[in-house]
Amino acid sequence: MRLFTVLFALMLVASIFLNVGLHNVSATEIVGGEKIFKKCKTCHQIGAGAKNRVGPHLNEIGGRVVGSVENFKYSNSLLELKEQAIRWEKPMLDKYLKEPRKFIQGTNMNFSGITDELERKKIIEFIWQVSESTQGSSVQENSLPEEILSIAGDRDYGEYLSSECATCHQASGKDEGIPSITNWPVKSFIIALHAYKNGNRKHPIMEMITKRLSNEEIASLAIFFNSINN
Amino acid sequence: MKLNRRHFISASAGITAAMSAPVVFGASRPKVVVIGGGAGGATAARYIAKDSKGAIDVTLVEPTRSYYTCFFSNLYLGGFRDFDSIGHTYGKLANDYEINVVHDWAVDVDSNNRNVSLAGGGSLSYDKLILSPGIDFVDGSVPGWDLSSQNKMPHSYKAGSQTQLLSAQIDNMKSGGTYCMVAPPNPFRCPPGPYERVSMVAHKLKKSNPSAKILILDPKPKFSKQGLFEEGWNKHYSGMIERIGPDMGGKSVEVKPDSMEVVIDGSSEKVDVCNVIPAMKAGKIAEIAGVTDGNWAPVIPHSMQSRKNDHIHVLGDASSQGDMPKSGFSANSQAKVCAMAVRAALTDSKLFPAKFSNTCWSLVDTNDGIKVGASYEATDEKIAKVSGFVSKTGEDAALRKATYEESLGWYSGITSDMFG
Numbered sequence: 001m002r003l004f005t006v007l008f009a010l011m012l013v014a015s016i017f018l019n020v021g022l023h024n025v026s027a028t029e030i031v032g033g034e035k036i037f038k039k040c041k042t043c044h045q046i047g048a049g050a051k052n053r054v055g056p057h058l059n060e061i062g063g064r065v066v067g068s069v070e071n072f073k074y075s076n077s078l079l080e081l082k083e084q085a086i087r088w089e090k091p092m093l094d095k096y097l098k099e100p101r102k103f104i105q106g107t108n109m110n111f112s113g114i115t116d117e118l119e120r121k122k123i124i125e126f127i128w129q130v131s132e133s134t135q136g137s138s139v140q141e142n143s144l145p146e147e148i149l150s151i152a153g154d155r156d157y158g159e160y161l162s163s164e165c166a167t168c169h170q171a172s173g174k175d176e177g178i179p180s181i182t183n184w185p186v187k188s189f190i191i192a193l194h195a196y197k198n199g200n201r202k203h204p205i206m207e208m209i210t211k212r213l214s215n216e217e218i219a220s221l222a223i224f225f226n227s228i229n230n
Numbered sequence: 231m232k233l234n235r236r237h238f239i240s241a242s243a244g245i246t247a248a249m250s251a252p253v254v255f256g257a258s259r260p261k262v263v264v265i266g267g268g269a270g271g272a273t274a275a276r277y278i279a280k281d282s283k284g285a286i287d288v289t290l291v292e293p294t295r296s297y298y299t300c301f302f303s304n305l306y307l308g309g310f311r312d313f314d315s316i317g318h319t320y321g322k323l324a325n326d327y328e329i330n331v332v333h334d335w336a337v338d339v340d341s342n343n344r345n346v347s348l349a350g351g352g353s354l355s356y357d358k359l360i361l362s363p364g365i366d367f368v369d370g371s372v373p374g375w376d377l378s379s380q381n382k383m384p385h386s387y388k389a390g391s392q393t394q395l396l397s398a399q400i401d402n403m404k405s406g407g408t409y410c411m412v413a414p415p416n417p418f419r420c421p422p423g424p425y426e427r428v429s430m431v432a433h434k435l436k437k438s439n440p441s442a443k444i445l446i447l448d449p450k451p452k453f454s455k456q457g458l459f460e461e462g463w464n465k466h467y468s469g470m471i472e473r474i475g476p477d478m479g480g481k482s483v484e485v486k487p488d489s490m491e492v493v494i495d496g497s498s499e500k501v502d503v504c505n506v507i508p509a510m511k512a513g514k515i516a517e518i519a520g521v522t523d524g525n526w527a528p529v530i531p532h533s534m535q536s537r538k539n540d541h542i543h544v545l546g547d548a549s550s551q552g553d554m555p556k557s558g559f560s561a562n563s564q565a566k567v568c569a570m571a572v573r574a575a576l577t578d579s580k581l582f583p584a585k586f587s588n589t590c591w592s593l594v595d596t597n598d599g600i601k602v603g604a605s606y607e608a609t610d611e612k613i614a615k616v617s618g619f620v621s622k623t624g625e626d627a628a629l630r631k632a633t634y635e636e637s638l639g640w641y642s643g644i645t646s647d648m649f650g
Binding site for chain 2 (some may be wrong): 164168171172174207
């Protein structure tokens with residue numbers, strides 16, 4: 001067992017004993033949670049028809065084994081937890097959302113965390129409530145033909161093209177109002193950009209930028225941004 | 231198709247490189263001098279230094295140690311940003327990217343010997359010179375106003391002490407007084423800029439001096455995002471703002487700084503603050519370097535190289551390139567195309583097709599943000615618009631708030647793209 005897993009297991013036990021106050025939340029707190037969930041929406045879908053995007057869909061997450069959504073490519077760190085059959089529970093998710101990369105070292109989730117305890121509480125209540133109400137409704141996204149998803153991008157070309165993205169999306173991966181796009185799984189990146197290109201996702205700037213990107217250019221950007229680790 | 235085009239361009243770049251003089255590495259690295267540390271110059275210097283990984287010696291010449299961005303300076307006037315939040319320094323460019331940052335004025339360019347003279351007495355030789363000097367004002371464009379009047383009637387169109395001065399004048403304006411803006415003729419830096427400024431001044435006055443008036447004297451029949459601004463002015467600042475267009479005398483305006491008067495088509499009016507934004511031209515060093523044609527410096531769209539000198543590139547406001555507006559976003563976008571072209575000319579790096587884009591966000595009132603943007607491509611003739619979008623009138627409050635929040639993210643993004 002690797003060191004981080006040991007630490008993780010210890011923290012997990014501690015967290016379960018220390019957190020007992022995450023229940024009995026009012027309706028307004030859940031409404032607040034939906035608003036805060038915007039932070040997560042860039043990568044995670046939840047609710048009827050939720051699909052895997054950059055991150056796995058969050059339906060039925062309560063009690064779900066970590067790293068177990070089908071057809072989602074997890075980091076090795078999450079797969080190790082899957083092997084141990086560790087499940088998502090509220091106290092553990094709270095720890096994870098506080099400092100994702102400290103709590104599960106090696107996670108691909110490129111998110112700096114939510115420091116405010118109440119915000120985390122609201123968001124978790126929201127996720128739990130929606131997650132429970134949508135049992136069995138998730139579907140896998142694979143609307144793009146395999147020949148588009150499997151185009152081999154040119155990293156150098158992607159690096160040049162990425163300079164256009166870097167005016168708004170920070171190369172450091174910081175999110176100060178515009179989502180982080182570094183270190184995404186290649187296929188998720190390709191799916192997201194094609195969704196804008198096809199008009200399935202709405203955003204005037206993203207639609208404008210992606211409409212003139214060829215399939216090869218999107219693949220090149222995906223390879224480049226995937227290669228930035230921060 | 232695009233992939234073929236790209237390969238074709240890469241291949242032709244190879245031929246060009248083979249025909250030009252070979253670049254010798256080792257004892258002397260090729261030298262790039264960048265004049266102007268704003269959205270064009272700082273970005274170009276950073277990308278060349280970053281992507282050449284030390285193969286190119288980059289010097290950035292910028293007189294100020296603390297650079298205040300023109301974009302978002304209106305938000306300072308409106309009280310949405312503090313002044314320090316729009317100031318940036320060059321420490322990271324010097325330390326993390328090993329750019330030689332020289333705080334001095336470039337006063338002369340000897341393009342035959344490829345040498346730049348500095349006001350402090352030094353000189354810098356270059357293989358490629360990038361000019362990104364921003365704007366200067368056209369002498370005599372507003373009768374009665376010249377640079378010696380800028381303390382009485384500030385332009386505040388280069389951010390810094392001028393912006394603070396205007397802010398103080400607005401704060402000290404008498405109750406029920408008039409803020410007058412003499413708006414610039416086309417083309418000018420930041421097309422929505424004057425009108426966002428009017429919105430921000432109105433926002434401030436509505437709180438601190440609600441009976442005050444705003445008078446815009448405009449030589450142009452129409453302006454960027456006009457419908458959106460006018461919708462916002464009616465909604466938030468009803469009765470406060472009056473705009474006099476060219477048909478009513480906005481084109482023939484004279485100012486009298488000593489008596490704080492504006493003369494509109496012969497009739498004189500007393501105002502309390504007068505913000506004169508004169509006609510603009512390329513920053514003076516572009517003219518000194520001999521790359522201007524009229525007021526601006528024409529460039530080849532594929533590389534931002536001057537049409538008048540093969541070893542000089544011109545970026546941003548100072549350039550005349552076609553369809554892109556003179557904005558910080560445009561300069562930043564052009565800088566990346568230029569950096570790629572300069573690296574390809576001086577080292578063996580690949581040349582890719584130029585792509586440009588621009589978005590201008592403006593704030594009308596608290597959480598009421600609007601935007602306009604377009605993508606562009608290089609043709610032999612000009613930088614040509616491909617497609618664009620603009621916010622719509624009647625958008626709901628949530629969308630307007632999201633647009634404003636997006637602009638905050640963009641500010642963080644572009645400034646880290648410029649300064650590291």
